[in-house]
Amino acid sequence: MEGVCLLVACALGFAGTCLVTDAALRARSDGTGRRVRYLLSGLPARTLAACEALGHRPLLVRLQGTPRVRGLLDRLTAALRARGVSISRYGATALALAVTCASCALCVVVSTSALGLPVGVVIAGAGMASLVGSHERGARSEAVAQMPEVLRALSSALASGKSLEQAIAYVGQTVPDPLGSEFLRASFEVESGRSADDAVRALCARVDVAGMELVGTALQVSQRTGGSLSELFARTARMVTSGTALQRELAVKTSQARLSARVVAALPVLLVCALTLVSPDYRAGLATTVGRACLCVAVLMDALALAIVRMLMKEALR
Numbered sequence: 001m002e003g004v005c006l007l008v009a010c011a012l013g014f015a016g017t018c019l020v021t022d023a024a025l026r027a028r029s030d031g032t033g034r035r036v037r038y039l040l041s042g043l044p045a046r047t048l049a050a051c052e053a054l055g056h057r058p059l060l061v062r063l064q065g066t067p068r069v070r071g072l073l074d075r076l077t078a079a080l081r082a083r084g085v086s087i088s089r090y091g092a093t094a095l096a097l098a099v100t101c102a103s104c105a106l107c108v109v110v111s112t113s114a115l116g117l118p119v120g121v122v123i124a125g126a127g128m129a130s131l132v133g134s135h136e137r138g139a140r141s142e143a144v145a146q147m148p149e150v151l152r153a154l155s156s157a158l159a160s161g162k163s164l165e166q167a168i169a170y171v172g173q174t175v176p177d178p179l180g181s182e183f184l185r186a187s188f189e190v191e192s193g194r195s196a197d198d199a200v201r202a203l204c205a206r207v208d209v210a211g212m213e214l215v216g217t218a219l220q221v222s223q224r225t226g227g228s229l230s231e232l233f234a235r236t237a238r239m240v241t242s243g244t245a246l247q248r249e250l251a252v253k254t255s256q257a258r259l260s261a262r263v264v265a266a267l268p269v270l271l272v273c274a275l276t277l278v279s280p281d282y283r284a285g286l287a288t289t290v291g292r293a294c295l296c297v298a299v300l301m302d303a304l305a306l307a308i309v310r311m312l313m314k315e316a317l318r
Contacts, residue, residue: 055090151237
């Protein structure tokens, strides 16, 4: 009961802060309103500058020592930049650490227990994972939608007598992001002395969408044999267009089932986090050896069930 009251108090305090801030921003005549508006308008820039400065500290630089961590931070940086937040990998490191600390502190205050620390870590991690996943799914959908345009551009470039290097540069100049920048990168690599085969192979490794592997193979064949593949690319563009339409129709028809699966999968985790925050009795149970063992068994069973469902879905789609 105490946890629920504290949670309600925090919510009311947050709402009151929002109302006060809104009233300050709407002030017209007095100088105080203008000063508050100026300070708040510069708050995001100052926060990002502080994160950039903190991210270059030796301790946080060491956290980026492994390629796996750097890869995760690069994905987070790309997701933030896609939403208009101009930040480097160092700043993203400090920002992720600050969000995690704030989440842990809030969960500890709400739960009045040290068990709020792991809950805060889970909440912060889930939020950042959701941000990165949403960005990558959107970028992948855009790349899939651009594949017919890429194939048509390659077909027209090769039909007009352009070489492989010129066709890659033409696609990079005519097709917008995200695929356009990838083809431009491949073109710059070729101009810098890298072989066309290696540049195309690296391009296919970076862009993992349907039809890209065929494009890479066809471009390599065209480079080695000198044959024109414009008709092949034109036919493939029509096939990819029909396949993309079928995928969209399938996504629309299965959206409700996929949403239900996500809710069912996330519900146990959300319930455990909520009960840990607001229920002293539940926290007391988790403090015992039997309670922790039961939680571990439940997590293992949930993970096993999700793995079995994923395996059955892959078998059904084959």
